[in-house]
Amino acid sequence: MHRFFSLFSMFWLLAVFSLEADTGSGFDTHRSDSHAPISVMGDHVHAKGEWMISYRAMLMNMKTLTNGDDKVSDSEVKQEGYMMVPEDMDMVMHMLGGMYAQSDQVTWMLMIPYRSNTMDMRMLPMGNMGGNAMNNGMMNMPMHSSMDSSGLGDIKLGSLVLLHDSMADRVHLNLSVSLPTGSINEKNDQGGVLPYPMQLGSGSVDLHLGATWLHQWESFSFGSQLMSVLRSASNNKGYQLGNEYQWANWLAKPVGLVSLSANLKYVVKEDIEGADERLAANRSTSANPSNQGGEWLMAGVGMNVQLPKANRLAFEYQVPAYQKVNGIQLAQDQVMTFGWQMSF
Numbered sequence: 001m002h003r004f005f006s007l008f009s010m011f012w013l014l015a016v017f018s019l020e021a022d023t024g025s026g027f028d029t030h031r032s033d034s035h036a037p038i039s040v041m042g043d044h045v046h047a048k049g050e051w052m053i054s055y056r057a058m059l060m061n062m063k064t065l066t067n068g069d070d071k072v073s074d075s076e077v078k079q080e081g082y083m084m085v086p087e088d089m090d091m092v093m094h095m096l097g098g099m100y101a102q103s104d105q106v107t108w109m110l111m112i113p114y115r116s117n118t119m120d121m122r123m124l125p126m127g128n129m130g131g132n133a134m135n136n137g138m139m140n141m142p143m144h145s146s147m148d149s150s151g152l153g154d155i156k157l158g159s160l161v162l163l164h165d166s167m168a169d170r171v172h173l174n175l176s177v178s179l180p181t182g183s184i185n186e187k188n189d190q191g192g193v194l195p196y197p198m199q200l201g202s203g204s205v206d207l208h209l210g211a212t213w214l215h216q217w218e219s220f221s222f223g224s225q226l227m228s229v230l231r232s233a234s235n236n237k238g239y240q241l242g243n244e245y246q247w248a249n250w251l252a253k254p255v256g257l258v259s260l261s262a263n264l265k266y267v268v269k270e271d272i273e274g275a276d277e278r279l280a281a282n283r284s285t286s287a288n289p290s291n292q293g294g295e296w297l298m299a300g301v302g303m304n305v306q307l308p309k310a311n312r313l314a315f316e317y318q319v320p321a322y323q324k325v326n327g328i329q330l331a332q333d334q335v336m337t338f339g340w341q342m343s344f
Contacts, residue, residue, distance in 0.1 A: 037302040048101050054095075060334075068325065087120040089119040155178065158177060168217070196272060268295045269292070288327065291326065303315050
């Protein structure tokens with residue numbers, strides 16, 4: 001699937017840049033389906049002088065310990081030398097956004113995230129670990145525990161650059177950078193460093209590059225967005241999060257002031273390079289840098305609702321149609337996204 005994603009990305013970008021420039025705008029921005037499903041960010045540009053403020057809340061739930069695309073048993077995990085495994089994890093992200101159109105061609109944007117993570121852990125049955133377990137103090141450790149972290153994530157600044165605007169199509173570039181404002185030093189109540197999924201940022205300056213294509217028919221609309229997150233360097237804890245690639249495709253149906261949508265999003269996340277030396281990789285599966293990333297095909301349905309005074313409310317529900325994680329990880333279960341947007 002990685003090869004297919006790379007080949008299609010190249011084809012899509014060539015198709016985008018082959019479109020002839022057109023300065024006349026006939027794309028209907030007032031239709032209820034002129035905005036993408038709420039999980040897709042940076043989906044539209046604005047007219048010169050227009051502002052938009054937005055709020056999103058995304059709730060992601062993960063459960064079922066998985067190795068690749070197969071459920072994994074305690075005995076299989078113990079054979080890999082791990083002592084603890086995650087049982088489930090919830091991640092909530094609140095996102096405040098602002099957009100301003102310097103011109104009809106360039107829209108600036110700012111996104112400020114606040115993240116909250118909760119993970120429940122379980123001690124594996126010790127079996128015949130015997131003396132080794134007691135020597136390591138394992139007998140005195142609780143069988144179940146919980147950890148949490150919350151705070152500011154990585155702030156993103158960028159622009160949307162309109163390339164093509166016609167009666168039925170719009171194409172723009174997504175160009176932004178995220179700053180390492182999210183903590184990578186989150187700890188538990190005992191002062192131990194939390195594993196990688198519980199940290200709030202990447203610890204590096206990252207580039208977010210992509211392109212978005214929108215097409216309208218009389219009764220339907222289609223959108224496609226390619227996005228990448230490219231890590232610039234290792235952070236000051238000695239590791240670098242993997243690059244990320246996304247390809248979202250959605251079909252929307254306007255029904256008066258309501259838009260109904262179906263969305264397929266293919267996501268690839270590479271595993272971590274390097275390691276945080278403060279974490280013992282064999283203590284827990286989530287503390288091993290090799291057990292990060294994977295690929296997911298997320299299927300979603302959503303709804304956008306136009307309200308008076310250029311307000312919009314939106315909701316989308318997504319589940320994995322396919323997923324294959326790197327190493328041993330919790331599988332994604334469901335994602336819900338709520339949002340509000342107002343233009344003026």
